[in-house]
Amino acid sequence: MPIEPRLIVTGHSRNGAAVFVEDRHPEPVRVQALPGADFYLLWGTGDGEAKVGERDAAPVLRPYFPGLGGSRALFLRWAAHSSEPQAVPDPASVAAEVAEKLPGLTDPFEDNGDGMHTTDTVDYAICLEGELCLELDDGAEVTLTPGTCVVQLGTRHAWKNKADQPALMCYVQIGAVRVTG
Template sequence: MSSTTEPASTPASVYLPPLRRVITGHDADGNPIINKTLSQYPPGITPSGMHFCLGYSLDSSPAILDNDQDLAAYQDRLPHNVGLSIRGGTVLRIVDFLPGAEAPMHRTATVDFGVMMEGEVQLVMGSGETTVLRRGDILVQRGTLHSWKNNSATEPARGFFVLVDAELPTVNGTKLVEEMPSLE
């Protein structure tokens, strides 16, 4: 069932506008339509200082669109929380970083394609190397140990990320593994 009502306010949404998604599909005659099965406002969780919004997910690549199988798989995952990544799949996630927010160090078995939509965040690599990503900057995160920090005391930041399943590399004879903090 579709919903046009905006979601309840979160700490991040006090600073940034709510996210709205539009999903397309086909009617029974094959005509392209706006699919209204899912809410326009994707679900999210709000761990300390951040808001993680799940825009969409796919269980496989290539995605199976016949009979809206991808929609059904996404809906089936929602009550159980998708997590940061899906083995064999893809996750579309938008992350709002409140002023001063800092994510714990983590590594996912994914290649992450990211674009900073608003504000700026500092990318902190496991080696200690850092760089600042600003609005419009693109990131390709390739299974590396990293964290995020919003150094602003007043401005939020919003990043758009697509996480694609990947095999982590072996470095100096050691197979790297996911290192994931709890999001709750």
């Protein structure tokens, strides 16, 4: 039985007591750019301003990748065999849909269509279900299985599901400064 993503958020009542303010199953977001993938946008903080103690806190979910000091938390269910070549839909239609639903998602991706990309984020990627391959720019690969956590430090990489089953990942992204040299 596949995991159904669920989000629970805590906060503060008017008198300052801890309360549950949200408990829901987020609806998946789907885009043609990643056929068969389900994005479950959970929570995020504004760039440079993670705060606690606010009443009526609201998530910052867009753009897809956080800027410096911002964060995003999401589940992403990768379709089985997502690494196999797919028919390319109309590029203008794909770009317009991504701009509307998940702005910034495709910005760091290279034009050759192999999924390689680099982001200015520290990412914690946790495999919850299935298997997912992480490929680095030198061709090195590792297969993630449930319970595996990858700490991604702004390296050039691609995610690929080569298995017969979907893979569910949890990603926590924190906007970072890229250091060169």
